[in-house]
Amino acid sequence: MITDEDWYARDVSGCTYDGEAFVDLDWTEVTGDGAVFRECTFAGVRFNASRYRGTAFTNCTFRRCTFFDTRFDDCKVVGSLFPQSTFTLLEVNGGDWSFVALAGADLRKASFTDVRMREADLTNVRLEQARLTGTDLSGAALRGAKLTGADLRGSELSSLDPLTVELTGAKIGLEQAAVIATNLGLRVT
The missing domain is CATH 2.160.20.80 (E3 ubiquitin-protein ligase SopA)
Structure with a gap:
């Protein structure tokens, strides 16, 4: 020690x-x-x-x-x-943060760029105004996450349930919009 x-x-x-x-x-x-x-x-x-x-x-x-x-x-x-x-002014570029437990963490304005965060526990995490671009969130637990104003462009969002997170003002791309619509039970044609 x-x-x-x-x-x-x-x-x-x-x-x-x-x-x-x-x-x-x-x-x-x-x-x-x-x-x-x-x-x-x-x-x-x-x-x-x-x-x-x-x-x-x-x-x-x-x-x-x-x-x-x-x-x-x-x-x-x-x-x-x-x-x-x-966490204040945290910056993560690339790398593998899979299976991390950040439940309830205050990551407002943090930056995660091109990071693998598969099956990360992000339950109730605060990510307002954060940047999660090009981030692999496959299987991540996001229930209760606050993503208001977050930049999510290019991130893998298939495990995001839009009914259990706060997304107001979040930035996403067209392909991500289709994924979120599908997660809401809509048929995208």
Whole structure:
């Protein structure tokens, strides 16, 4: 267990951690290229202004963590959980976030571009004014999601039930409109 340390601006590129617990650490401006974190626990860690490229956080738990101005490029975050974490100005480009649990997360104005989020738990998530473009949401749990004003263009929306989410002002493409109409039981001809 690593506790109460200041890792400000540390470079964790190429590091590998298995089953490690990181508790109450400051990871402000930490960078990581190709690092691997498997089944690690992060509790009370501040990821502010940190940047990760090609890093894997598989089956990790992020409890009460802060993600302010955090960026993930082509990262693998499969099966990770984010209970009681906060997100402000989160940016995710590419990568695989399948099976993540973000239920109830406040992701307003977050950006997910070309991300695989298959079977992600996005129940009751707040995504107002967020950008989810080119994102694969196949099988994602979206019940109660607030997508007001979100940009969903190019995303896979077949599991979206328009009767269980808030979509006012969301941006979608014509093919997506047909998918949503079909999900409402309409026949598109």
